[in-house]
Amino acid sequence: MGSTSAHGNEGLGRRDLIKRSAAIGLITVPTMSLLTSCATGGGGSDEKKTKAPAGKTSATNPLGVEKGAALEAFIFKGGLGDQYAKDAEADYKSTYGATVKHTGTQQVGPKLTPRFAGGNPPDVIDNSGADHLNMNKLSAQGQLQDLKALLDAGSIDDPAKKVRDTIHPSTLEKGLHGETFDVLYYAFTIYGTWYSQKLMDAKGWEYPKTLDAMVKLCGDIKKEGIAPWTYAGKYPYYVHFNLFAQIAKIGGMDAWMAIDNLEPNAWTKNDAVKEVIEHYEELAAKKYFLEGSQGLTHIQSQTQWTKGKAVFIPNGSWVENEAAPTTPEDFGMAVGALFDGTGDKMPHGTLRAEPSEPFIVPSKGKNPVGGMELLRIMLSKKHAQNFATKVKSLTCVMDATEGMKLSPGLASASSVFKEAGSNLVTCQLQEWYPALTDEKMGGLTGQLLTGDLKAADWIKKTQEACDKVAKDDSVTKFKRTS
Structure with missing residues (x-):
């Protein structure tokens, strides 16, 4: 997926529980995901498609809508x-x-x-x-x-x-x-790392270009008595908005498509995965996340952010509308692109959109x-x-x-x-397998960000979880080629 823009009200809002392919019947089960891009693949037969009846067409009415048609x-x-x-x-x-x-x-x-x-x-x-x-x-x-x-x-x-x-x-x-x-x-929807331009300018900070520069800036921020990051700890899949895309940026879309396609060893054999997950492990070890973030909803984390308690938050462009009630007029809401890592396959400025x-x-x-x-x-x-x-x-x-x-x-x-x-x-994993990414992997990411799980264990357990879904015939599989 959105985008798009905002969630519903406090609690389980629109992007907290956007549930995709794991449905039984017409309504999906309560899992969490987002809307992503590229052809969905998989899916069904076209033989039952119907054609809409059309009335008289014209240049201004090319579809032939009937006058008075309710x-x-x-x-x-x-x-x-x-x-x-x-x-x-x-x-x-x-x-x-x-x-x-x-x-x-x-x-x-x-x-x-x-x-x-x-x-x-x-x-x-x-x-x-x-x-x-x-x-x-x-x-x-x-x-x-x-x-x-x-x-x-x-x-x-x-x-x-x-x-x-x-x-x-x-x-x-x-x-x-x-x-x-x-x-x-x-x-x-534009996904990325969101911040207050006013705060950055006031402190003389610049949005970092690399993962290493981000870690260094986090140290400077913490010395000022501000938390570098916060996140929706009750729904840690929000962090995946950035985490997944960061892996794709460094490792390249071919390697990420292997992950989307549930291929064997797609996580464990990808050097970008190790680099990105170790980056998050370092942020956790150095306590660069706002204390108590693990217990916050999306609204609560955004409110802490707009109040200046934390500098950065991973989110999508709906956040401006959703956080409007608590955002100061001169906040200067801004978003940054993905960070550069080591030997990136995609250039500086790459964005998840x-x-x-x-x-x-x-x-x-x-x-x-x-x-x-x-x-x-x-x-x-x-x-x-x-x-x-x-x-x-x-x-x-x-x-x-x-x-x-x-x-x-x-x-x-x-x-x-x-x-x-x-x-x-573009990332499809959350779109196609929300129970995997937002429940199982979300739990692992939550532990990673509190320092209760090491990067190597996150990668190992994530690969195991993906392999389990790949072998589960009851889960509809999708495949992307672009």
């Missing part, structure tokens, strides 16, 4: 809120003279599972949050509308330009099940064409910019924020994204 939208209402969707729905309503039924909820799966079973799902769904629907299963069952017609339609801003040519290529890759594009990841916030159009809804049209409206620059303004997050629409005055965190995220160019890290 629309029903189900939107996850977490840290992003749902006003951005309501704004797009208002344009649909005025354009087509149609009623729009809107539901904002944090219980997408529980509310919609019986409706899918009964053959009367809504027309468009923001399928996010803790209790979201299992899209792998829905796609295999032919329940998701093939969105090729949307991609091939003329864009709102320039009817001569196809929608597919206005959105980031990784969004096109990520939305695939097999060869069928049936999920639109609307947001774009991935599509997030999945929207789906049920194939058996009453108005799938209208559902796709709402997405086409959302993919206009007007609504991409509205999203950036309201929730401080990028969308998949390329260059949509050009010329806008952005919030500090979003401006920083946009800057590092541009600087990274094509040097982007």
Whole structure:
């Protein structure tokens, strides 16, 4: 995955329990993950895919939406809120003279599972949050509308330009099940090490370029009576946002894909794994984490950070919106790219940036064409910019924020994204095997950060856990090649 932007409220919010492929039925079990990128692979048959009926088409109505065709939208209402969707729905309503039924909820799966079973799902769904629907299963069952017609339609801003040519290529890759594009990841999440530019400037500190420089800076920070780092200890998989990407940056994407693909010895034979995990072991040994971090939720750790109790926090770009209630106006929220290690396969400035916030159009809804049209409206620059303004997050629409005055965190995220160019890290392990990464490995990472587990043992136990999943025929496997 998001992105994307924010979680729900205090407790188990949208990114704390985003649960992916380990589902039974349509709703996933309570594990934790994130939204990542690249083609999902695996997945189901396309033979049950249906085509949406279309009315008369035109340059301004390329999908053939019928005038007066009512629309029903189900939107996850977490840290992003749902006003951005309501704004797009208002344009649909005025354009087509149609009623729009809107539901904002944090219980997408529980509310919609019986409706899918009964053959009367809504027309468009923001399928996010803790209790979201299992899209792998829905796609295999032919329940998701093939969105090729949307991609091939003329864009709102320039009817001569196809929608597919206005959105980031990784969004096109990520939305695939097999060869069928049936999920639109609307947001774009920037992951990295977040900090206060004001604090850094006031202390004369510079964001470090290397792992070694980070360790040295942590020593200087600690002498000032401030903790270098904090993290969501109750959900230690947050640390994986950076940890996994750091391994991929140093070891290269081929070596990381071996990890995603659960290949034997993918962890133990990768020198980058040893370097990165030993780095975290050193941070723990030198007590560079805020005391008590192991007991903090994501909200609590972010609050300690915005209060200046810690300098750095691993997170995604939703943090600006989510932490807004406790962030001082002059905080200067900023994010840094991945650190350089030893003999890196990817250059300085490499960043983890991935599509997030999945929207789906049920194939058996009453108005799938209208559902796709709402997405086409959302993919206009007007609504991409509205999203950036309201929730401080990028969308998949390329260059949509050009010329806008952005919030500090979003401006920083946009800057590092541009600087990274094509040097982007994508990780699928948490997407595909959340019970493995967020429960089993999360527990190991929690022990690593408190100094209760050595790096060598973390690597050994992680490899064993991955091997166990690889041999478990009850777990659906996926494979990536890019």
